[in-house]
Amino acid sequence: MKVYLFLIGIAALLAVSVGSEKIQQRNRPNIIYVLADDLGYGDIAVFNENGKIPTPNLDRLASDGMIFTDAHTSSAVCTPTRYGILTGRYNWRSRLKSGVLTGKSKALIPSSRKTVAAVLKENKYATAFIGKWHLGWDWAQKKEGDFGGEGWNPEDFGNIDFSKQVKNGPNTLGFEYSYGHSGSLDMAPYVYVENGMPTQLPDRVTVDKNAYSWWREGPTASDFVHEDVTPNFFRRSFQYIRERSKDGKPFFLYLALPSPHTPILPTTEWQGKSGLNPYGDFVMMIDAYMGQLEKVIKEAGIEKNTLIIFTSDNGCSPEANFDVLKQKGHLPGYKYRGHKADIFEGGHRVPFIAKWPEVIQKGRVSDATICTTDxxxxxAEIVGYSLAANEGExxxxxxxxxxxxxxxxxxxxGTVHHSINGSFAIRKGDWKLIMCPGSGGWSFPKPSDTTALASLPKFQLYNLKEDPGEMNNLYETKTEKVGELRSLLVKYITEGRSTPGISQTNDPIDFIWEQTAFINP
Structure with a gap:
């Protein structure tokens, strides 16, 4: 009898334990992180009182949640920002010190490095990636070798064996489900990969050289239609949300859009809607799909405890045609200097919206400086996980x-910024120190504008509160502030982290990291 009662007691305790775990899981929020591609700070109406692109759905998302006016990407271009989002680590600590990967680049994130998805998966979350990866994965090769380098020679793609499993992709980094393409939408190969397997073999080569809709030549599968890629990713996200909401298990969805990056391809129903140009139409299309995303969440009955974050991977690209937009009164970068690729604010200051009805009070505005590495x-804090010393540095x-x-x-x-050519900047409070004389990117003065750069101070210092347009360089007069910020940047680089904790090492490289010459001037 005693044994019988003992077993009943054990069973009851187990039932309570299992029940408590289920309750705990249900109380944890679903997390949906939507990353637009090349969307400017001023392209969403709520961030730009003079903006000309209607974005009613994103504006409503903001009014139902909160906006961050001083949000930044860790880099002014695609790949490095995505690295920082998933790892919580600055991109320049990896082997990628400048530029971006291509559609056939090898995996940048090793399986030994913990990602956001891995943390959440370990804490009983379902995890999914849908969209543009652009962090490299290892295509199967017909012939082992150097893979023809990282360039755009179409002949190199003949060495990819699309009938075999892709290695070191999202599924090895904590994502239970993955569906997407390897690089940007203008980077071949144009093949969907689902859970590591190409969905169809490429059966043709496509290329588009139009002003807005251009993409590079490369192998293309019959189920990969450039115009339908963004709608397809949203449709699959809707399906995933509906399915996951039924079992009560919290989920993390990383929806990485390939838009409004080139090719700029608004579907027929959105063409001409903005009255600006195809870029404006494309932004309106994304806004409409975000409205549908919210509707799906509400209909699934999970709105109250779902955290939605919407942001961009860097500033707007010149491919949007700034001249036409400016003529019609729209500035994608708002009042900020520069654009995608630049170390100036327009390169890395981005719109950032967060909605979580159970936690976030409606209509709030935060001026705190934040970064996509956050x-x-x-x-980790949401699920009660303690980051190790070599995680989320x-x-x-x-x-x-x-x-x-x-x-x-x-x-x-402090917050570190990074441009396409690897130039650094550091922000602390109102002050920003730039460790190069020009943009470090695509706007004037570019790194190639040697004559113009020769006449400028080697570094730049701006007070962003008084000079948000970064026009008054105080480098030569505020020497004490320059020294303070430079020392902080050197500390962050050499200690391998910018958060409190044990010093870490940056990834080893077999070349000279020229952009850090300022460490020992």
Whole structure:
């Protein structure tokens, strides 16, 4: 009898334990992270009082949640920003010190490095990636070798064996489900890969050289239609949300859009809607799909405890045709200097919206400086996970800002910015120190504008509160502030982290990292 009662007691305890775990899981929010591609700070109406692109759905998302006016990507271009989002680590700590990967590049993130998805998966989340990967994965090769380099020679793609499994992709980094393409939508190969397997073999070569809809020549599968890629990713996301909402298990969905990056392809129903140009139409299309995404979430009955984050991977690209947009009164970069690829604010200051009805008070505006690397620490705090010393080295939790738990100290001590050519900048408070004389990117003065650069101070210092357009360089007069910021940047680089903790090492490289010459001037 005693044994019988003992077993009943054990069973009851197990039932309570299992029940408590289920309750705990249900109380954890679903997390949906939507990353637009090349969307400017001023392209969403709520961030730009003079904007000319109607974005009613994103504006409503903002009014139902909160916006961050001082949000930044870790880099001014695609690949490095995506690295930072998933790892919580600055991109320049990896082997990629400048530029971006291509559609056939090898995997940038090793399976040994923990990602946001891995953290959430370990904490009982279902995890999914849908969209543009652009972090490299290892295509199967017909002949082992150097893979023809990272260039755009179409003949190199003949060495990919599309009938075999892709290695070191999203599924090895914590994503239980993955569906997407390897690079940007203008980067071959144009093949969908689902859970590591190409969905169809490429059966033709396509190329488009039009002003807005151009993409590079490359192998294309019959189920890959450029115009339908963005709609397809949204449709699959809707399906995933509906399916996951039925079992009560929390989920993490990383929806990485390939738009409004080139090729700029608004579907027929959106062409001409903005009255600006195809780029404006494309942004309106994305806004409409975000409205549908919210509708799916509401209909699934999970709106209250779902955290939606919407942001961009860098500033707007000149491919949007700035001249035409400016003539019609629209500035994608708002009041900020520069654009995609630049170290100036227009290169890395992005719109950032967060909605979480159970936690975030409606209509709030935060002027705190945040970075896209902050997702890692935010998710870790949400699930009660303690990051190891070599995890999320540059990630700060946004949870206190979501909860409006204001403190006397800013969320982060300093924030490091990075341009396409690997130039650095560091921001602390109102001050920003740029470690190059020009844009470090695509706007004037570019790194190739040697004559113009020769006449400029070697570094730049701006007070962004007084000079948000970065026009008044104070480098030569505010020497004490220059020294303070330079020392902080050197500390962040050499210690392998910008958060409190044990010093780490940056990834080893077999070349000279020229952009850090300022460490020992």
């Amino acid at each position: 997702l890692m620490a935010s998710c 540059d990630s700060h939790s946004l949870l206190p800002l979501f909860k409006n738990e204001l403190t006397d100290k800013p969320t982060r001590e």
